[in-house]
Amino acid sequence: MYIKRILLIVLLAGLLAGGVFAYKVYDAIFSPNTSFNNEVAYLYIPSDADFIEVKELVAPLLKDVGSFSQVAERKGYVSNVKAGKYAIKRGMNNNEIINSLRSNNIPIKVAFNNQETLADLAGRISAQIEADSLALYKSFSDEGFLKSNKLDKATSLTMYIPNSYEFFWNTSATEFRDRMLKEYRRFWNEDRLKKAKALNLSPHEVSTLAAIVHKETAKVDERPKVAGLYLNRLKRGMLLQADPTVIYALKKHTGNFDTIIKRVLYKDLELDSPYNTYKYGGLPPGPITMPDISAIDAVLNPEKHDYLYMVANVDDFGYHKFAETAAQHNRNKVQYIQWINAQKIKR
Incomplete structure (x- = not known):
């Protein structure tokens, strides 16, 4: 009888211990383990991160880092960290958090426009994805890549069509560049290529002219008229005489693209640069900025008229x-x- 009591006590103790253990396991896996008040928090995990770094990144979002680590180890995440952007929703338990970090890399929207140089573009993109600006610039300006795609440093900017694109945050510099090449080829569809050919222009030349149109007017509805004007001048063999090209030439000459130039002076027109369309005929070697799609399509669909000259309208800014x-x-x-003298704009 005494032995039976002992066995019963041992059994009950074992059941109690097992129950406590089971509860702790259940609690570690299925109890909410977030410590923030927003509906969702985002975690950015770098490509070279290990679990120690992940734990440091996620710690401010959790009530109990220890239980998170235990569940991560049980589920095999410790040795299978994946880079990317991940969402952790308020009230998630460790099991849900680990599942999210394992398989729910969230795409992001990457947008860019109006960049004047590859360096500017690299800086703009590096602020949105993991790749840094130096790696992006090296990828953009890689001579082997440019040559194999019939590009050079002057025309390379034409490959990047301004828009909003979906990427994973951990996209590499090369992956970003190669995706942009695919988007460029998709943009230049049969219809656009046909229109460019009718103008006797290559896609690069269309973008080069579109960049001038883009800089000349911010009014989208005026761009086809401006495009028609420059096409008229090209057909007649006239100098384009576009002030934005002179401004670009001045910036390129000084190496300072942050310079703000509001007024082109007569002495500026003498600058010896292939981008100076007051001095050299035809189109510049490449675009002076990244033209909007509206400017590219304005060149491909120009307004037909006989205008050859234009000047800012001070009655309708x-x-x-x-x-x-x-x-x-x-x-x-x-x-x-x-008007410009009255404003005392000297430069």
Whole structure:
């Protein structure tokens, strides 16, 4: 009888211990383990991160890091860390958190436009994905890549079509560049290629002219008219005489693309640069900025007219006054010069 009591006590103690253990296991796996008040928090895990780094990154979001580590080890996550952007929702338990970190890499939207150089583009992209600006710039300017895709440093910017794209945060520099090449080829579909051919322009030349149109006017509805004007000048063999190209030439000459130039001076027109369209005929070697899609399509779908000259319209800011003759243009220009002098804009 005494032995039976002892066995019963041992059995009950074992059951109690097992129950406590089971509860602790259950609690570690299935009890909520977040410590933030927002609905969701995001975790960015670098490509070279190990579990120790993940634990440091996730610790501020958890009530109990120890239980998280235990569950991570049981589920094999400790040796299978994956880079990316992950969401941890308020009230998640360790099991749900680990499952999210294992398989729910969240795509992000990467957007860019209006970059003047590859370095600018690299900086813009590095602020949105894991790859740093140096790695991106090296990838963008890789001579082997450029040559194999019939590009050079002057035309390389044409490959990047401004838009919003979906990427994983841990996309590498090379992966980003190669994806942009695919998007470029998709953009230049049969319809756009046909229109470019009708203008006797290559896609690179279309983008180069579109960059000038983009810089000349921010008014999307005016861009087809401006495009038509420059195409008229090209057909007649006239110099484009586009002020934005001179500004770009000045920036490139000084190496300072952060310079703000509001007024082109007569002495600037003498700068010896292939980008100076007051001095050299035809199109510049490449785009002076990254043109919007609206500017590219404006060149491909230009307004048909006989205008050859334009000047800023001080009565309707943002737009221009157009002229078919130099005499008419000079009359329009007088009003603009009077206005700009009144503003005391010297540079």
